[in-house]
Amino acid sequence: MKQQIIVSGIGGQGVLLLTRVIAQAALSAGLPVLTSETHGMAQRGGSVLSTIKVGGFASPLIRAGQADVALLLWADNLAVHRPLLKADGALFINSASAPAGCGCDASALAGCGCDASALARQIGPAVLANLVLLGCALRQQALFCDAAACRAAIEQLVPARLLAVNLQALDAGLAG
Amino acid sequence: MATPSSPTASPAQLLMGNEAIAQGLLEAGCQVAAAYPGTPSTEVLQALIDQRQRAGAPLHIEWSVNEKIAFEVALAASYSGKRSVAVMKQVGLNVAADPFMRTAYLGVVGGLLVVVADDPGPHSSQNEQDSRLFCLQARVPVLDPASPAEARAWVAPAYALSERYGRALVLRPTTRICHSRQSLTLAPVEPQPRSARFVPDTARWCATPAFLPALHQQLNADLAEIAHEAAFQPLLQPGNGRDRRYSRTALVASGIVYAHLVDLLADLGLSGAMDLYQVRMPYPLNPDWCATLRRDYDRLLVLEETYPVIELQLAHPGAVGKQSGTVPREGELTPDVLLQVLTDFLDLPRSAPVSSGGRGQRPSLCPGCPHRSAFYSIKKCFPKGIFPSDIGCYTLGLNLGAVHTVHCMGACISQGAGFYQAHRQDGGDWPTVVVTIGDSTFFHSGIAALINAVLQQARIVVVILDNATTAMTGGQPVPHLGRRATGEASRAIAIEPLVRACGVDFLEVCDPYDQARFETLLRAADAHIRSDNGGVAVLIARHGCIMDPAVRQAQQAPPVRIDASCIGCRKCVDAFECPALSMDANGKQALVDHDRCIGCNACIAVCPVNAIQAANAGEQL
Numbered sequence: 001m002k003q004q005i006i007v008s009g010i011g012g013q014g015v016l017l018l019t020r021v022i023a024q025a026a027l028s029a030g031l032p033v034l035t036s037e038t039h040g041m042a043q044r045g046g047s048v049l050s051t052i053k054v055g056g057f058a059s060p061l062i063r064a065g066q067a068d069v070a071l072l073l074w075a076d077n078l079a080v081h082r083p084l085l086k087a088d089g090a091l092f093i094n095s096a097s098a099p100a101g102c103g104c105d106a107s108a109l110a111g112c113g114c115d116a117s118a119l120a121r122q123i124g125p126a127v128l129a130n131l132v133l134l135g136c137a138l139r140q141q142a143l144f145c146d147a148a149a150c151r152a153a154i155e156q157l158v159p160a161r162l163l164a165v166n167l168q169a170l171d172a173g174l175a176g
Numbered sequence: 177m178a179t180p181s182s183p184t185a186s187p188a189q190l191l192m193g194n195e196a197i198a199q200g201l202l203e204a205g206c207q208v209a210a211a212y213p214g215t216p217s218t219e220v221l222q223a224l225i226d227q228r229q230r231a232g233a234p235l236h237i238e239w240s241v242n243e244k245i246a247f248e249v250a251l252a253a254s255y256s257g258k259r260s261v262a263v264m265k266q267v268g269l270n271v272a273a274d275p276f277m278r279t280a281y282l283g284v285v286g287g288l289l290v291v292v293a294d295d296p297g298p299h300s301s302q303n304e305q306d307s308r309l310f311c312l313q314a315r316v317p318v319l320d321p322a323s324p325a326e327a328r329a330w331v332a333p334a335y336a337l338s339e340r341y342g343r344a345l346v347l348r349p350t351t352r353i354c355h356s357r358q359s360l361t362l363a364p365v366e367p368q369p370r371s372a373r374f375v376p377d378t379a380r381w382c383a384t385p386a387f388l389p390a391l392h393q394q395l396n397a398d399l400a401e402i403a404h405e406a407a408f409q410p411l412l413q414p415g416n417g418r419d420r421r422y423s424r425t426a427l428v429a430s431g432i433v434y435a436h437l438v439d440l441l442a443d444l445g446l447s448g449a450m451d452l453y454q455v456r457m458p459y460p461l462n463p464d465w466c467a468t469l470r471r472d473y474d475r476l477l478v479l480e481e482t483y484p485v486i487e488l489q490l491a492h493p494g495a496v497g498k499q500s501g502t503v504p505r506e507g508e509l510t511p512d513v514l515l516q517v518l519t520d521f522l523d524l525p526r527s528a529p530v531s532s533g534g535r536g537q538r539p540s541l542c543p544g545c546p547h548r549s550a551f552y553s554i555k556k557c558f559p560k561g562i563f564p565s566d567i568g569c570y571t572l573g574l575n576l577g578a579v580h581t582v583h584c585m586g587a588c589i590s591q592g593a594g595f596y597q598a599h600r601q602d603g604g605d606w607p608t609v610v611v612t613i614g615d616s617t618f619f620h621s622g623i624a625a626l627i628n629a630v631l632q633q634a635r636i637v638v639v640i641l642d643n644a645t646t647a648m649t650g651g652q653p654v655p656h657l658g659r660r661a662t663g664e665a666s667r668a669i670a671i672e673p674l675v676r677a678c679g680v681d682f683l684e685v686c687d688p689y690d691q692a693r694f695e696t697l698l699r700a701a702d703a704h705i706r707s708d709n710g711g712v713a714v715l716i717a718r719h720g721c722i723m724d725p726a727v728r729q730a731q732q733a734p735p736v737r738i739d740a741s742c743i744g745c746r747k748c749v750d751a752f753e754c755p756a757l758s759m760d761a762n763g764k765q766a767l768v769d770h771d772r773c774i775g776c777n778a779c780i781a782v783c784p785v786n787a788i789q790a791a792n793a794g795e796q797l
Binding site: 010011012020023024027032033034035036037038039040041042043044045046047057058059060061062063064066074076077079080081117121125126127 | 510571
């Protein structure tokens with residue numbers, strides 16, 4: 001199993017946690033995994049990108065047109081990070097409507113994401129959109145792992161006092 | 177679908193490169209670790225702090241006040257026979273350059289490793305200098321790992337090498353090593369405490385010029401031997417010889433670029449098509465290996481970040497790389513860049529170049545950041561001022577037009593003094609110079625500059641932006657908190673007495689959220705510097721960093737409201753530049769993003785028509 005995944009957002013949206021959850025799911029499945037993360041100045045609200053490479057890779061970076069899956073927490077990053085995705089790659093965007101350039105039917109977002117922030121606000125702070133979007137991608141079976149693996153990873157990584165809302169966010173995405 | 181196994185079945189952990197290096201340090205028996213935070217190096221020391229209970233021996237960990245100090249602390253621990261480490265980012269080595277350069281000649285006793293994290297790109301730095309070239313100039317061996325696993329695995333042999341020759345070594349990870357995660361299995365840490373034993377040797381530790389030629393000679397002799405050390409010789413992945421076109425062609429790469437190259441060759445179906453070398457120690461290079469390359473290959477492609485360090489040493493007539501211009505001389509060597517370089521080198525059909533989507537959203541100060549209020553007031557009070565600033569989150573004050581220069585740690589105060597001297601000598605009116613410097617930067621290298629500015633009678637306003645943390649790198653403690661890296665209480669070194677001791681007569685402290693008072697003080701400071709006996713005026717803008725959960729908790733409030741009286745002047749969006757404020761689709765009215773506004777209410781005073789209001793008490797958080 002080989003899969004290349006990008007997670008895109010802006011600083012403060014929980015891109016790092018989402019990246020770690022997916023990578024942990026790979027690790028727990030015994031799959032080799034490499035990630036790269038954005039730290040430093042860009043974390044102050046700027047565009048950030050994480051990459052996750054599952055399977056036998058040497059480099060953590062993903063070339064243009066090579067990502068199998070893209071999870072975009074910030075729709076405006078589409079122009080910047082879309083070129084990383086394969087032509088037939090799976091794209092999931094956190095957006096209230098299908099943004100221009102995503103290649104989906106403009107009226108229906110169902111094929112490429114969900115309004116993860118809105119779903120998150122029903123549970124708690126909008127930052128939970130990260131795991132809502134993960135649930136959305138899992139529901140469409142776009143990832144190398146299943147929901148149970150991600151749930152276990154969240155239980156490993158999220159502090160106990162925040163665990164319940166994070167799991168609820170995953171469930172909200174899974175329910176669609 | 178993969179089936180997840182029980183997390184206890186495998187002891188593998190997902191470690192960031194910096195965490196992996198920290199594990200290597202623990203496993204190798206490092207006993208003194210000193211650092212100043214700086215992206216991308218910061219998490220090495222943080223991981224040591226978090227994992228220190230794994231140490232098999234007493235372990236002193238400190239956030240030093242700057243990199244020079246961190247290096248010197250680690251150096252003396254090494255003189256005492258202990259294994260030690262100093263950690264810094266690439267420009268931190270510039271700060272530590274003075275002791276670092278002399279250490280090359282004098283050598284060490286206990287293993288001394290300097291972890292210097294480079295930032296090709298750069299992603300979060302003021303330049304993309306190559307520490308390997310720095311090491312070539314300093315004559316210090318340097319290691320260039322290609323993965324977090326290698327970075328960790330090389331620590332113990334690096335210490336062994338350091339002790340065998342009595343030489344400091346540099347481990348040079350880059351951003352893509354530091355901030356990558358990889359699955360790694362932790363090794364048990366064997367207890368290996370050593371007793372400190374410093375042996376005075378004045379001919380060495382105090383080496384005067386009389387002793388230095390011999391020390392220099394010994395250094396050169398050691399380097400010649402280290403170049404042949406088996407542990408870090410270039411590794412050859414031999415080609416399969418099937419394609420005769422490549423029989424006298426080889427690829428030479430080091431660091432993360434080697435990893436990119438391995439994946440790229442696999443993608444192109446070229447794995448094993450030609451000889452591939454991984455250079456693990458770019459300096460000193462083994463001259464015999466260089467001679468072999470000259471003998472066995474007509475063409476070499478040298479791939480390295482960021483400067484042509486290997487290429488220059490190879491002096492191979494058929495080598496191409498950055499020096500020849502075949503490889504871009506600046507920026508990160510990403511896999512996309514490598515693809516173009518490699519296809520050109522091998523004369524393969526070129527794939528369509530990828531159009532860059534740009535850089536995306538620019539970073540900005542957080543909603544509620546006290547620096548934003550300070551910058552807004554500074555710009556408002558001195559529209560024609562000169563604003564030298566410095567390294568930290570507050571660099572982002574440039575978005576508000578309140579930052580004119582950003583150079584290197586601590587430069588702003590001396591630059592401010594220089595601006596004053598240059599403008600004042602012309603006679604007539606002179607612009608008010610308002611310097612902004614963070615609290616951590618002030619301690620790092622602002623104090624000597626402040627003394628100099630006072631001594632030279634520079635009439636400038638220095639605003640110390642005191643948010644009680646080193647914010648940009650994730651909140652490391654600052655000296656005025658009186659807290660050590662490991663959390664224990666220490667003596668707090670307050671800023672005010674330091675400023676007064678530097679000879680500053682005008683000193684005021686203010687919360688920049690209180691814009692009216694802060695602006696009154698700014699004008700008073702300007703009056704002071706222009707008065708007969710005026711000199712440097714210092715204002716401390718004091719408000720905790722909004723990223724600190726305790727600060728957030730203490731000022732929890734609902735978002736502001738903007739009513740229909742908004743005239744769409746964009747002042748709150750452009751001049752105040754809060755990311756929680758934006759214009760509506762028609763550009764007619766400002767909107768509040770309720771997910772991002774923290775209700776600091778600092779924007780209320782910015783609105784010329786009072787359209788922004790605090791939420792009513794009792795409104796839902």
